[in-house]
Amino acid sequence: MSLLASEVLVVGAGPAGTLAALRAGDLGARTTLVTAGPFGGMAANDGPVPVRTLAHAARLMREARQLAQYGVEVGAPRLDYSRLLARVDEVVGRVGERAALLDQIRAAGVALHADAGAVRFLDPHTLENADGQRFEAGKIILCTGGVSRRLPVPGIDLTSTHSDAWSLTAAPQSLIVVGSGATGAQVASVFNAFGSHVELFEAGERILRTEEPEVSACVAAAFRNAGIAIHEAFGMIEAFEAAPSGVRMIYVKDGQRRRAEAAVVVVAVGWAADTAALNLPAAGVETNDRGFIRVDAAQRTTAPHIYAAGDVVGVRMLAPQALQSGFVAATNAVTGASERAEHLVNPIGSFTDPEYAQVGLGEDAARAAHDALVVTAGFDAVTRAIIDGRETGLCKLVVDRADHRLLGCHLVGERAVEVAQIAAVAIAAGMRIDDLARLPISYPTYAGVLGRAAAMAARALNPDLAPPPFAADLR
Structure with a gap:
């Protein structure tokens, strides 16, 4: 067992954690950054970076199909999914090296412990990973991000998350996507461009229900014209079960039991805080009724020396806002100030087609x-x-x-x-x-x-x- 002591410990190296550690280091605090997985967190390794890379491939497929319209004669485009995944890995690596603040983190003197596995609180100032390595600090900033929310229905283990969808070895022949928020819409749009037969199921009255009705209607019409089958107000899922073609979804609408089958089913019904492994009660950190870490306007949790930022607090779960809240959390942790993470203007967008x-x-x-x-x-x-x-x-x-x-x-x-x-x-x-x-x-x-x-x-x-x-x- 080893003990690493610092003035500031940041847990999680996504956008919030990276900027929190950089800010603390720049302010002169002896800072440690520990992350369960690779540096860059979900945004660089399992979120916007790989997702946008796949969306770019989908755009290229679409544009290739337009070539004849402009007098350019070539054969029909064919997707080599394994080569695409190799490109995704290459992009993720280059972003990690060049664009994810790694050099700045090192220059600020931050001690980085990547791929350390999950850590849990032993007491309000000490965390430990599975290997017995302990991290102790006077101030702690939690930036562990989020995970896909799972539906409490039988057979849910047969389904995939968006992360599983991005790591498939081939574009599936058929795909069911449950949930039509930003993630679900992107999965549906990308794999439709790759040639999968896609069905998109939304429990609400319309897809993209956080967008203006005109935007939602326009995207829905475009999706349908592209061959995506959209089922709005589809009812309630009863169960998932194995089927010869892959997975069968059993759902009930208007009192009638219905079925839909596909090679792969992706469930994208929201985002939950990634706190299960942290043992928050040992530190006196409370969560709200949605399961996210409770913070005040200064990003301070219910434990005065512990702060939290990014998706783990459940407010505007986007990379730019995570960066800002991480910066503010570190500023307040080191200086004792009570700055606020102001989010007055929040552009939101998705790279669907x-x-x-x-x-x-x-x-x-x-x-x-x-x-x-x-x-x-x-x-x-x-x-x-x-x-x-x-x-x-x-x-x-x-x-x-x-x-x-x-x-x-x-x-x-x-x-x-x-x-x-x-x-x-x-x-x-x-x-x-x-x-x-x-x-x-x-x-x-x-x-x-x-x-x-x-x-x-x-x-x-x-x-x-x-x-x-x-x-x-x-x-």
Whole structure:
């Protein structure tokens, strides 16, 4: 048994933990970073990085099928899944080496213990892993992230998580995806592009229910046109069982028992805090009714010397927000301050086909607090979308009639996630829609849809306003 003592111990090396350790080290604290798996956590090794790599392959498959439309004659694209997985591994490795702050962590003097296995509290200041190695610190920051939520139904062990889906040895002939949030929609979209027959099951009334209804409807229509079978309000799952083709899902709707079968079933019904191994009661750390670690505005847990950040606290479970909360947690742990992780602007997007994204207020929330104007521009009138043959999509803007500020932006269509970042900057800057409409956006680009929608809103607020000179896509 060995004991490693430090001033600050960070548990977990995803975005929150990495930045927490870097910040603590930069502030001069003797810092240790311990992680159960490889450096980079879920984001680099099992989340956005590998997922986006597969989504890029799906995009290439789609674009290859467009070649004949532009006079380029080649054979039909064929996916070599093993080579794709090798590329995923290569990308994950390069990101870990170059983009995941590893060099900065080392330069800050942080002692890194990767692949250490799970650790558990022995007392409020000491944690131990399965090998008997102990880590002790005056201040502790928990950044252990999350895990896929499992349904409490018989046969759930026959199903897969999104992680299992990414590590398949071949694209399955058929695939059932249960849950149509960001993860489920991405799994469905990617494997549909790879040639799998995909069925997407959603318990709610519509897929992507956290998005605006127009966005949800547009994505659903595009999915159906691409051959994905969507089952909304499908009922309740009774059980999963083995079937000759793979897995059978038994569910009940309107009192009738129904069945669906596929080679692989992926369940993507939410995210839970990864705290099962930590033995939190030994440290006096409490969780909330959703099972996430309870923290105050300063990221402090119910144990005054222990902080938590990232997905493990269950607030805006996205990498940029995890980075910010990790930075704040470390600042407060080392300095004793009570800084807050402000999340005023939170762009969210997913790399499905088509992409969708949002930032700021939705229409209902905006109307509850503002006299709101809502305008919608279609991608089918955007020059770049016409050029590329990618006319499916829309841009919905929510604007305050009183001061003309942009309150929200909701997109679906090609490069929607990138376009949303411009809207995020405009919202953060308190930009008036009139000024956004006059922003000279390069032509022809997908960002033109934002300029077009902004010009529509500006003219609706002031009908006497001359057409904005720079809104090249306002025809």
